[in-house]
Amino acid sequence: MNFAHLVCLPDLLQPSRSAYEGIFDLIREPIRQGCGASIGYPPGGKKTHGLLPRFDLQRFEDLASQGKLSAPDMLWAKTFHHMPIPAMEYLFANLPENSLLLSYDIPPWLRRACISRNIHFLDIRQSPLGFGRDIHIALDTNHTVLRERLASLAITNEELRLEASLLSANLRSHRARLNEGMRHTFQLDGTLIYVSQPPKDITLLNEEGNFQNPDDFSEQLQTLSTDRELLFMIDYFGPYLSTFANQQRNALARLLxxxxxxxxxxxxxxxxxxxxxxxxxxxxxxxxxAAWFDKKAHWLGQPFTPLTVSAPTQDTGYFQVHFQDILAPAFWHQVLAPEAPTPRLPRLPQLDRHFGRETLDEWREYEKVLNWERPLPWRAFERSGGIVLRNRINALEKMQVSVPQTIAEEHGAEDGMQKRIRQLKDTKRGQTAYILGNAATLMTLDIDALMNLESFWFNKAFALEEQGFSFRPKYYFLRDPIGLHKWTREVMNIEAGIKFFSRETYSLVEKTWPEEYLQQDIIALDVSQTPGNCMFESDDHFSYDPSKIIYSGYTSVLDAVQIAYYMGYERVLLGGVELDYSQPYFYGETVPSRNGVQDWLSECTRKSFLVARKHFEKNGRILAKITPSPHLPLEYINAPEIQR
Structure with missing residues (x-):
């Protein structure tokens, strides 16, 4: 080995030590076995560091702060690009001669100082390309011979293309299954997607020590989004980060x-x-x-870790190696000391997939590939206690329904949405409601007349606009969030008196259409689909108080029936509700066959209508149909005044 010392020298002012200490701990023994050298430890820990013994980290920090009190993260941000000269001179005065610096996320000031002083470094960091079967490690050095050795060991472009293609096939197959199962869908054609970042992301630091925001690039974004709809990526898993991203999104919308x-x-x-x-x-x-997935990307800044993948022989940039390589004595032998004796053990036996991710607990976006709408984690949850938990939720739902309103109010159990629903109680006493499904028989009715009556509409009823009708419903229902994914713009543009969404759909609207959400009267309904608690499973499962619960009958039409009863309607008349999904809707589409599942759901819905009918009749009200609908178990009432 041509170096007398290997010195662990990370970003000394970085407030978090976990990332670099973890990497140094991982490579310490492989380097010892591969090269016969010790890399020591970074300054500031319990173990002896590799700088000269007189180096004092607190002294370095004092020189960096120039006598000004600053919080550690503020001092780090201020000096990340430009370190005061006294602190820099103090550091290099305590560096042993003929040292190779092993750095982690080397700060720009240290990189420039090493190059100007002809001091060699080897920087280690996690690669920005996270789509492989395990994480990749990025390595950069200003030592010519080390660069040549790394180039011969680096991951090839061909391998990266294969990794991207495998993940793409996985995700596209997953998306297709969700689409076919009507569980999730999205449409992103013609969009420009802004890729957001956490507020204190190191890569956002500019040379003035400030973190850049999308607001700083409003003119470029305005130009780039001229012919495309601009979307803003938000991860709603973390409340703090999603709130921050939404604030940025709102500010950008105002600027643009x-x-x-x-x-x-x-x-x-x-x-x-x-x-x-x-x-x-x-x-x-x-x-x-993006390039590995054939997507076009526009940079407003610069990559934090520029890679050599396009030109592996260039003088600057990071090479990528497998995580398991940095654990292999043979790798470090080839890079640092090929003239030394060959290590007895070249590497550990084949490591498991995701070993690096698990070791460093660095999953990033790959975690969603493994867990989002996948059966294995779901079934693992179910079999390890989820079923018991669902039974307890079921018991709590029944308990909630049984709590008298006065007791709930006394104990503050009502939330704002419950109060909003209670405002509807008996407001339509004695009137007639028309609940209109989307079956083809809907077109036998006078749509214009129904729009002026107390009418309830569902899902894709807005397609009536394509038939030449003005769709301005008094009440509009959408339970399934899949419908919102498919028809987001159409649904949000509906001018309705009140929109009723399931809690999940309501939450999605609140997150993704916050401005329209605030301008419209939207009510969230808690619909219980817990096994054993659906409408058809008991004659008692009919809600007299939808502010607490609505019993699912596997159709949002029955949600509306329970709401209409609560509002006090004397007669509730159904049209265009067939329960025959082999026939097309009025707009021409049919429900895809799902191996008998639809027949089972239809039978559950039919039984649920019988339960609802019993409650209407028991209390002297009418629940009937105004289109023939032979599969719907309700009495037919002739209503010539609304026939086309």
Whole structure:
């Protein structure tokens, strides 16, 4: 080995030590076995560091702060690009001669200082390309011979293309299954997606020590989004980060003077999609990944970790190696000391997939590939206590329904949505309500007349606009969030008196269409689909208080029936509700066959209508149908006044 010392020298002012200490701990023994050398420890820990014994980290920090009191994170940000000369001179005065610096996320000031002083470094960091079967490690050095050795060991472009193609096929197959199962869908054609970053992301630090924001690039974003709808990526898993991202999105929308919608899709859902998508961001890793998925990316800043993948022989940039390579004595032998004796054990036997991710607990966006809408984690939850938990939830739902209103109010159990629903109670006493499904028989009725009556509409009823009708419903229902994914713009543009959404759909609207959400009267309904607690499973499962619970009958039409009863309607008349899903809707589409599942659901719905009918009749009210609908178990009432 040509170096007398290997010195662990990370970013000394970085407030978090966990990342670099973890990496140094991992490579310490492989380097010892591969090269016969000790790398020591970074300054500031319990173990002896590799600088000269007189080096004092507190002295270095005092020189860096120049006598000004600063919080550790503020001092780090201020000096990340430019370290005061006294602190820099103090550090290099305590560096042993003929040292190779082993750095982690080397700060720009240290890189420049090493180059100007002809001091060699080897920087280690996690690669921005996270789509492989395990994480990759990025390595950069200003030592010519070390660069040549790393180039011969680096991951090839061909391997990266294969990794991207495998993940793409995985995600596209997953998306297709969800679409066919009517569980999730999204459409991103013609969009420009802004890739957001956490507020204190190191890659956002500019040379003035400030963290850059999308607001700083409003002119570029305005130009880039001229012919595309601008979306803003938001991960709603973390409340703090999602709130911050929404604030940025709202500020950007105000600056641009046009809506900027939230995009809740994950990185690899977006990158793997065949949709016509372009990306834009400041310095997010996803922008570097885009090329491997044939997506166009627009940079507002610079990549934090520039890679050599396009030109592996260039003098600067990071090479990528497998995580398991940095654990192998043979790798460090080849890089640092090929003239030394060959290590007895070249490497550990084949390590498990995701070993690096598990070791460093660095999953990033790949976690969503493994867990989002996947059966294995769901079934693992179910079999390890989830079933018991669901039974307890079922018991709590029944308990909630049984709590008298006065007791709930006394104990503050009502939330704002419950109070909003209670405002509807008996407001339509003695009137007639018309509940209109989307079966083809709907078109036998006078649509214009129904729009002026107390009418309830559902799902894709807005397609009546294509038939030449003005769709201005008094009440509109959408339970399934899949419907919102498919028809987001159409649903949010409906001018309705009140919109009723399931709690999940309501939450999605609140997140992704916050401006429209505030301008419209939208009510969230808690619909119980817990096994044993559905409408058809007991004659008692009919809600007399929808502010507490609505019993599912596997159709939002029955949600509306329970709401209409609560509002006091004397007669509730159904039209265009067939329960025959082999026939097309009025707009021409049919429900795809799902191996008998639809027949089972239809039978559950039919039984649920019988339960609802009993409650109407028991209390002297009428629940009937105004279109023939032979599968719907209700009495037919002739209503010539609304026939076309």
């Amino acid at each position: 003077g046009k809506p900027v919608r939230a995009c809740p899709q994950s990185t690899y859902q977006i990158l793997s999609a065949y949709d016509d998508i372009e990306l834009v961001g400041i310095s997010a890793a996803m922008l570097q990944e």
